[in-house]
Amino acid sequence: MAAQDGRCGLLAPLPPLPHIDLMLKFMPILLAIAYALAMYRFSVWRTQRELDARSTDLADPMLKVMTDRLARALDLPRIKVHIYEIDPVNGLAAPDGRIFITRGFYRKFQNGEVTADEMATVIAHELGHVALGHTRRRMIDFSGQNALRTALAMVLSRFLPGIGVWIANGLTTLLAARLSRSDEYEADEYAAALLTKAGIGTAPQKSLFNKLEALTQARSGAAPAWLMSHPKTTERIAAIEKLEARWR
Template structure:
């Protein structure tokens, strides 16, 4: 005896809902990626603040303070606080909460006379640019978004390209991150140049420091293509600064 067919209305209702269910299933990787990005953002902010709080102290250097006071006066600020981050790599950074950091390795080069006070001031001005232009917070969001993009792409591509889908997703996310980072560096360079010019320090120390940093990182940058580097090439950064400088010197008085 044949099995009785189900209720026609119920069958039609299930059939009508099927496209919507399939649509939701297709969106699942995107929804998961968004939730992952939000979680990563909050975790990254918390982890960064904890790391910097535990491994940094405020810089107390009279010579550098005289220079940072000139930067502060140009910005109509009472003072600019700079912190020493206790790690060896030569670097400067701006935290999402707006604090400026110089690594111990960088400060040591200043103490040894390898870097001048004016060159250190150019680093501080550059990091102030990242803060003023909103790069520090956006970078944290970008980092979370890039991880979310990597996760979503890996989920989708792995269905069609097993074995290489994850590799393609990582490559796309890396290229995106490098492009965004290079744009931020150019903008922060321009901000620092304007600030140094207004403070009467000039952009000479900014350019000379680029040459010194290029010597320190030449072996690494020589291997990696320019479009994969998180920072623009030194000669391109200096050329952009000199273009700005020529505009300022040619302005009518």
């Protein structure tokens, strides 16, 4: 065999294939997409398993009166609520549409710190998250944000070693906070309309916001509103009052 490229018996190295180069360039994005899909499925499974293991049905006569009023306003036979056995004061909606009140929140009601009308506003708010598709989208957003964080960290670390990961974390945190605040405003608006239709009104909704402010002030401190997952209490109340003015 004739020598080629000045080297006896050796062929010149083949040039890299264009499609291989293209795959290598987009490998971080492909890996991020695969990671997002895996995280989404795992997050849904883990959330449902946790809620199943640590929840019971809410059986309270006073609160059933309130949920029945909400159900009639929505033309539903009933609204089932569950107690999630954790201490922090919170309400949540699961990806499968179930509504939960934490044991800590229910304890506030039992102690007289929160009224039945105010508890109804929490349930209406979580119903809003379900009706508006926030619960499933939040799982997708959470997975997508993790994937975006991973992809950004991989790309930025090539150009900014040492701080690329920090920048990626900061950008995705800001994005998550903004999406979450938008969802909260929408769920507040849904709850205000539902509470008005049910004859409960928005006064308990606003009074509960002020109570929650007192309960969570120590935790949130002076964090800027754009970094918080929930809007400021004054802004949420102002948004509801704008709705009331528009409805009048």
